[in-house]
Amino acid sequence: MRLAVLHPRAKPVSRAYFVAGTDTEIGKTTIAAGLLHAARCAGLSTAAAKPVASGCEMTAAGLRNSDALALLGECNLALAYEEVNPLAFAPAIAPHLAAREAGVTLSVEALRGPVQAILAKGADFTLVEGAGGWRVPLAGQATLSDLPISLGLPVILVVGVRLGCINHALLSAEAILRDGLQLAGWVANVVDAETSRLDDNLASLAERLPAPCLGRVPRLAQATPAAVAAYLDLRPLGVTA
Template identity: 75%
Template sequence: MTTAFFVTGTDTEVGKTTIASALLHAARLAGLSTAAAKPVASGCELTAEGLRNDDALALLDECSLSMRYQQVNPFAFEPAIAPHLAAREAGVELTVAQLLQPVRDMLALKADFSVVEGAGGWRVPLAGREALSDLAIQLGLPVILVVGVRLGCINHALLSAEAIERDGLQLAGWVANIVDPATSRLQENLETLTERLAAPCLGQVPRLETASPAEVAHFLDLRALKASSFES
């Protein structure tokens, strides 16, 4: 049985990669093979091997199947700005069509558990009128939403969930990543999210000093994913 998910967030800097890497780690602990893709990344560092992105490298570290960096992150840009702006500055027209094949190649590896990590939130722009959400739609993948728990997160989470479902995709689950532990009425916020999001919560991740995939994985439960998210 193989399964793949598109991981998105309620905003940028909400811990998408932390959660995506931890999901992969949890899958490996369960004895599953893993693969991942972050099709587009900005904020990359120029190295002797070429542009490298820390988030993509974190995902690559949790892939049990043998993968090259370019298979995980085919489009890498140096400026830490919106991907479509970084691509434009590099003279690249960043379209869904360009992103589709590399991701399909990753999915063709048939890992037991795969993730495709987006950039920022659900409606991150690409070239023209396209958005990164169009890639998820083309792939038809169920979605895992990372909610950065802080002031305003309920509105961001509910709007993101609405958009995902309106686009015809299944919200398979969500993760409460507590980025601001000083959030007023934290428990009440978590209860409201649980009541209003029509998908299982895969875990509540506290603010950790060292948020390694191994440590974060302890707060996640892959069994909470709906059975209909899995395809044989």
């Protein structure tokens, strides 16, 4: 049975989306960079935000996160790194734990302002990438899902295709819809090329997820944004070349 689609609490921002994943390490950034590249190829201006990131490396310019840098590389608006990734932490641990160790209160309010500033740039296509899955903790009882809820952003769900992905995808979609947001689309990212009955699993996802599939990305030897974009279709989002 397909999940019921609920009306969003707030009017979605035009062509701005929150990118969520079914888990950690399932290729959210790889897909997000591919989506931005596809939008650029369609002639759209692009912007992105990775409001909080852990696992950052210290450079001469300060802490830098490889995922945020990948997104920045696909933005054709002039953006500073700090605009894309305002909260960066060195330990490769859950963001709320990394923030706690750094003495930073990781609240929705701390993240919303920088994201609103990116949205205010007015790019034709903007992505805000989360961290981990839908219910990643912030300070107190807040979760990162409260950020797109507060902004009324529709969601693109990246499904890491491997054993157990159907359950993870359906639970994530159910939570997104129950939170009152639109599931604008989903992308199947094959993280385990040896997944048993791969085609059957992909068909089961397509039958059950209440949103259009924006692409099925195989396990690529070189998962560059251009290579990933070749497997993506932005037409369900109203983007045409």
